[in-house]
Amino acid sequence: MSDGHFLELRGIHKRFGGVHALRGVDVTIDTGVAYHLLGENGCGKSTFIKIISGAHAPSEGEIVLDGQAHGELSPIQSLEAGIETVYQDLSLLPNLSVVENVALGDQLVSGNGRLMRLLNRRRLRETAREAIRNVGLEPTAKLLGTMVGDLPLAIRQRVAIARAIAADARLVIMDEPTTSLTRHEVDALIELVGKLLERDVAVLFVTHKLEECYRIGGQAIIFRDGECISQGPIADYSRAELSHLMTGRELDTMRYRKGTPQAEEVLRVEGASSGAAFEDVAFSLKAGEVLGITGLSDSGRNEVALALAGHQPLSAGHFEISGARVHLDSPADAIARGMGYVPEDRLSEGLFLQKSIYQNEVTLILDRLRGRGGIVDKRKGREAASKISEAMNLNTGNIDLPVSALSGGNQQRVLIGRWLSIEPKLLVLHGPTVGVDVGSKDTIYRAIQAMAERGIGLIIVSDDLPELLQNCDRILVMNRGRLVDELDAATTDENRIYQSMLGSANEAA
Amino acid sequence: MTMVQEMNDRSTPKRPEDKLTIWETLRRRPEMVTLTILVVICVAVSIINPNFLQPGSLIDMGRASVVTGLFALGVFAILAAGGIDVSFTAIAALTMYSLTKFVITVAPDLPMAAIIAIAVVAGALLGAVNGLLVHGLRVPSLIVTIGTQYLFRGILLAFVGTVWLMELPPQMTAFGKAALYQFQGANGVTVDLPAYFLIFPVVVGLAWFLFDRTLMGRAIFATGGNPEVAARLGYGQRVVHVFVFAFAGALAGLAGIIHVSATRMANPFDLVGTEIEVIAAVVLGGARITGGTGSVLGTVAGVLLITVVSNTLVLVGIPSTWQRLVVGAFILLAAAFFVRRKQKPKQRKAE
Numbered sequence: 001m002s003d004g005h006f007l008e009l010r011g012i013h014k015r016f017g018g019v020h021a022l023r024g025v026d027v028t029i030d031t032g033v034a035y036h037l038l039g040e041n042g043c044g045k046s047t048f049i050k051i052i053s054g055a056h057a058p059s060e061g062e063i064v065l066d067g068q069a070h071g072e073l074s075p076i077q078s079l080e081a082g083i084e085t086v087y088q089d090l091s092l093l094p095n096l097s098v099v100e101n102v103a104l105g106d107q108l109v110s111g112n113g114r115l116m117r118l119l120n121r122r123r124l125r126e127t128a129r130e131a132i133r134n135v136g137l138e139p140t141a142k143l144l145g146t147m148v149g150d151l152p153l154a155i156r157q158r159v160a161i162a163r164a165i166a167a168d169a170r171l172v173i174m175d176e177p178t179t180s181l182t183r184h185e186v187d188a189l190i191e192l193v194g195k196l197l198e199r200d201v202a203v204l205f206v207t208h209k210l211e212e213c214y215r216i217g218g219q220a221i222i223f224r225d226g227e228c229i230s231q232g233p234i235a236d237y238s239r240a241e242l243s244h245l246m247t248g249r250e251l252d253t254m255r256y257r258k259g260t261p262q263a264e265e266v267l268r269v270e271g272a273s274s275g276a277a278f279e280d281v282a283f284s285l286k287a288g289e290v291l292g293i294t295g296l297s298d299s300g301r302n303e304v305a306l307a308l309a310g311h312q313p314l315s316a317g318h319f320e321i322s323g324a325r326v327h328l329d330s331p332a333d334a335i336a337r338g339m340g341y342v343p344e345d346r347l348s349e350g351l352f353l354q355k356s357i358y359q360n361e362v363t364l365i366l367d368r369l370r371g372r373g374g375i376v377d378k379r380k381g382r383e384a385a386s387k388i389s390e391a392m393n394l395n396t397g398n399i400d401l402p403v404s405a406l407s408g409g410n411q412q413r414v415l416i417g418r419w420l421s422i423e424p425k426l427l428v429l430h431g432p433t434v435g436v437d438v439g440s441k442d443t444i445y446r447a448i449q450a451m452a453e454r455g456i457g458l459i460i461v462s463d464d465l466p467e468l469l470q471n472c473d474r475i476l477v478m479n480r481g482r483l484v485d486e487l488d489a490a491t492t493d494e495n496r497i498y499q500s501m502l503g504s505a506n507e508a509a
Numbered sequence: 510m511t512m513v514q515e516m517n518d519r520s521t522p523k524r525p526e527d528k529l530t531i532w533e534t535l536r537r538r539p540e541m542v543t544l545t546i547l548v549v550i551c552v553a554v555s556i557i558n559p560n561f562l563q564p565g566s567l568i569d570m571g572r573a574s575v576v577t578g579l580f581a582l583g584v585f586a587i588l589a590a591g592g593i594d595v596s597f598t599a600i601a602a603l604t605m606y607s608l609t610k611f612v613i614t615v616a617p618d619l620p621m622a623a624i625i626a627i628a629v630v631a632g633a634l635l636g637a638v639n640g641l642l643v644h645g646l647r648v649p650s651l652i653v654t655i656g657t658q659y660l661f662r663g664i665l666l667a668f669v670g671t672v673w674l675m676e677l678p679p680q681m682t683a684f685g686k687a688a689l690y691q692f693q694g695a696n697g698v699t700v701d702l703p704a705y706f707l708i709f710p711v712v713v714g715l716a717w718f719l720f721d722r723t724l725m726g727r728a729i730f731a732t733g734g735n736p737e738v739a740a741r742l743g744y745g746q747r748v749v750h751v752f753v754f755a756f757a758g759a760l761a762g763l764a765g766i767i768h769v770s771a772t773r774m775a776n777p778f779d780l781v782g783t784e785i786e787v788i789a790a791v792v793l794g795g796a797r798i799t800g801g802t803g804s805v806l807g808t809v810a811g812v813l814l815i816t817v818v819s820n821t822l823v824l825v826g827i828p829s830t831w832q833r834l835v836v837g838a839f840i841l842l843a844a845a846f847f848v849r850r851k852q853k854p855k856q857r858k859a860e
Contacts, residue, residue, distance in 0.1 A: 076743065091741055095734035095801035096727070104727055105742060113743050115725040115752075149734075 005064070006031045006170060006202060007052070007083075012061035014047050014226075021047040023226040024061070031170050032200040034193060034218030036207060036234055039246050040437040044226040045206050049173055053085045054078035079109055082170035086177065090160040094149030101148050102162045103127040109167065131166035132159075134199075135192055154185035161192060164201075171202040176435055178212055182297035183463070190216055208437055210239055224248055243438050256445040256470050257489065259453055261289035264322075266425045266457040271317035277303035278481040280317070285426065285457045290448065292468035292489065293461045295478030295501055302344070304478070305430045305461040309341030310334030321425065335364065340419035342412075344431040350415045353404040357394070360403050360414050361385040365421045384421055391450070392417035393443050409440020416447060426457045433467060445471055465494045477501055539795035540807025542846065546839075547814045550821070558824045564692035565700045566820070572771065574816040575709045578809065579764035580787040581794075582716045583636075583757030585808040588791055589720070590753045591733035591800025592643060592650035597761040597787075598780040599661035600635045604628050605765030607669050609775040612678045621680045628762040635661060636758015640751035650754075658781070665777055674775040685770030705767050712760065717805040719756075729753055733800030789836060790815045793843050814839070
């Protein structure tokens with residue numbers, strides 16, 4: 001503790017075979033401070049975290065923990081020192097209760113990982129109660145006994161943080177914690193982070209959302225190509241500076257949308273309602289037009305997207321595609337009518353992760369690839385997949401790579417590219433750049449515009465306002481299940497959209 | 510969700526918002542459904558045919574459930590950890606036959622307690638082989654245990670023997686015959702409540718303790734819930750894998766020796782082939798084949814349900830050939846119910 005730093009990484013290198021993932025990183029972490037680890041995918045952020053949490057040993061350099069130098073940390077050493085990592089999957093066990101998820105780790109670590117030991121149920125309960133209270137939840141018997149898999153995501157996240165508190169964490173690492181949260185939930189999480197900081201816990205965020213970094217404040221740690229190229233108070237950097245540092249190039253905030261819609265109408269929605277989710281929604285879309293739909297997460301925007309994809313039949317109203325009335329009962333209906341849908345949660349809804357890029361790209365055209373005797377024509381399929389990879393600017397030459405080996409940005413490109421194979425009339429993109437880094441966003445936006453140029457009508461359902469402003473012709477705003485506003489993306493701004501999203505009756509978020 | 514914790518929840522004074530709805534209770538404790546069906550069947554059968562309540566038929570069923578029950582508890586442990594085992598009957602057969610032969614030919618004076626202990630240890634070792642293979646080869650446990658089932662059975666038939674052993678060592682015969690209590694049936698026939706029947710409740714108690722009161726029990730469920738996360742959180746996967754398979758093996762060894770003593774002969778062709786019924790019992794008790802769920806109580810209920818169905822259809826005039834039909838229907842119904850249970854009722858926003 002001589003110099004008072006909690007954790008110091010000095011000259012850390014990490015090589016995986018021929019890949020030099022980290023090239024001499026020096027980072028200092030003190031308790032009670034928030035850190036934001038920023039950088040493009042593949043810049044070494046995950047490797048860095050894994051070295052801190054003991055999952056990887058550095059190839060070179062030293063880790064000074066509480067004044068003691070180590071060549072590497074073991075997972076147990078890291079846990080014992082109070083370093084807790086909340087991964088995107090939250091590391092929760094869905095089939096165990098809240099109590100067990102929060103407090104079992106304490107007994108596991110105190111027994112050094114030995115399993116043949118009695119469980120102290122009372123201590124379990126008390127530890128959990130205390131920790132749950134500390135994350136702003138009421139530790140009722142019902143909550144404590146609930147299986148974590150039955151809880152909504154925002155509560156699960158609190159449970160994960162409660163576990164960190166129960167383990168007397170001194171550094172909590174959060175990997176893209178706000179990716180799938182609604183605005184309210186993000187607010188709640190940020191408040192919670194404040195509480196952690198008050199308890200003199202350090203918090204290290206890995207994130208792509210700059211806006212949240214500014215709100216939380218603290219230190220920015222910026223990585224590029226395996227090096228820490230800048231560290232300092234986040235408030236000292238402008239947005240443009242941050243993205244410049246991360247990508248090494250100037251990122252224009254310019255509009256990607258250059259083209260103009262064609263005259264032909266591809267979609268007309270009239271009086272569409274679906275249960276309590278949305279009501280009397282009406283709009284139209286022209287070929288080659290990019291339409292944005294936004295709103296708070298409970299505004300009905302997600303449900304509209306699902307209805308367009310055929311996941312949720314309408315209870316009233318109808319869709320017209322190129323002038324013909326259609327009834328969509330299933331995703332297959334929608335696909336048959338040339339309506340594509342790229343889901344928000346690409347990992348669980350859209351991709352076959354263990355399968356290759358090729359296999360993922362041809363799933364929609366297997367029918368067409370069927371040759372004599374019903375056997376899939378692989379050569380034709382591979383050609384189609386290669387063409388898509390090229391069109392989507394997928395920067396890997398190998399279409400046999402499993403999709404799980406790709407970065408988030410590339411995965412998203414595979415998913416969007418799949419639709420090119422059927423030349424859809426209409427493509428609904430649900431949160432197209434969620435969890436994607438700045439550089440990948442750029443290529444995804446270019447791909448979106450290229451699709452519009454081909455005459456595909458595009459609908460982007462998103463809460464990323466800059467994204468909508470940069471890419472759309474028009475932006476529709478939903479509030480409490482109704483369309484409340486239609487804005488021209490070229491002339492409006494974020495503030496104007498926010499106001500519509502919140503609505504006058506809603507208390508400000 | 511564990512049994513005891515739920516009970517604790519219930520005993521603590523509750524605010525109104527704390528109450529669990531019936532639906533939720535069922536969602537959390539599927540074994541209650543199995544228990545309810547069991548009770549309904551028992552009541553219905555005893556109304557139609559009061560003979561059902563005779564000590565004779567009750568004891569018959571109890572006896573029949575001991576071996577299945579021991580197997581089932583072992584299978585439950587493995588299902589809970591996210592695996593499956595179809596080799597336990599082969600373990601039981603190999604252990605019981607080899608051990609009986611060993612006692613007859615080499616150590617006729619070995620006391621019964623030692624025989625049981627050897628059976629348990631030998632079963633555990635064979636089970637541990639399964640565990641090591643599953644962990645080491647990273648092959649799905651279904652494949653591994655299909656392999657070891659053939660292997661263990663092959664060893665038994667090729668190297669140990671294929672002849673029925675009709676003359677058991679006297680201590681084993683005595684163990685099988687020992688009566689805890691004698692009932693005088695209505696027709697004057699005396700029925701024994703066999704002493705070995707006691708082993709089942711004892712093992713049930715031990716299993717409950719293991720799953721609910723030790724860190725290992727929780728580690729087993731954690732592994733069944735999500736093995737990657739469990740490993741990341743520090744639950745040693747190797748220990749868990751070896752443990753559950755050794756546990757099932759130990760119970761299989763025990764069940765084998767009880768089977769021999771109760772039937773008073775050692776038939777090397779016995780037991781193998783009953784795996785599916787045992788797995789069915791465990792699944793009926795609420796354990797999902799995908800792991801991480803179920804309870805000891807549910808497993809016992811599942812075993813009793815299968816036993817009752819198998820033994821009472823005749824009593825109410827349904828031909829015994831219908832047995833499979835009924836069990837099959839139950840399994841499908843239970844599966845349908847547990848799938849529904851997983852999909853939560855849509856929670857509409859209060860506003």
